[in-house]
């Protein structure tokens with residue numbers, strides 16, 4: 189009968205909202221504490237790129253997701269986080285946010301932090317763009333993200349947290365962001381989920397790296413199927429192994445940081461140099477084949493990369509390791 193069908197439909201529609209509204213079950217992973225991040229004068233954290241990180245305790249983890257939102261996977265990621273009552277930081281790509289504002293709004297509504305990762309995630313990376321084009325990419329991203337998340341943008345991002353695509357920063361851009369009181373987040377560890385692997389392989393890899401480091405800002409991609417597939421198991425395993433999730437929030441005071449161990453070097457700079465060298469070599473080979481003179485080493489296009497029609501859901505030729 190019609191009314192029965194309508195009651196059933198109403199119950200089905202209400203069920204997810206009701207489930208979200210219920211208190212966290214005791215077995216859920218939950219958030220152990222929140223670190224307030226004051227960004228006055230800038231801040232750069234994440235040992236893969238910078239010689240310091242947040243002062244996380246033993247077994248404390250910050251969850252971060254890059255490159256979204258994506259219709260295929262971000263909803264699944266949010267469901268998994270919600271089920272375990274944990275909060276994450278989403279470094280969203282502006283044009284993806286612009287295309288899928290309902291997912292960005294859902295991130296905000298469910299208590300996550302919407303942070304920034306440029307407008308178009310340029311494949312060449314900001315390091316190979318002119319400073320002005322790179323700044324425009326960043327500012328356009330802030331605007332698109334805030335409009336998607338909150339309906340308005342003021343010129344200064346509501347959450348002053350930024351991550352460079354491929355971690356390809358420059359001293360000039362870091363100084364420019366610092367002058368605008370924007371914190372730059374690197375990562376302490378990652379899942380290498382830009383590589384194709386099964387969810388099980390990725391889970392094993394992340395857990396092994398965590399067991400070695402015992403703490404850190406973890407980089408994942410909410411655009412990756414394998415990451416969405418393994419996240420529920422990862423969160424369960426973290427709970428069982430005694431890990432604690434730490435949430436971040438914009439705040440007034442600079443957070444405590446811990447310095448890198450002695451002998452630290454930037455892993456991302458080493459990888460970026462390798463990737464750029466390979467790209468230059470490939471370009472030179474192509475030019476030689478076509479009979480054109482090879483581009484001089486280090487040359488790069490000066491302007492903004494042409495906009496691609498599809499939102500780019502994958503990282504640039506970045507961390508291949």
Ligand SMILES: [Zn+2]
Nearest residue numbers: 254255353503
């Ligand atoms: Zn990225």
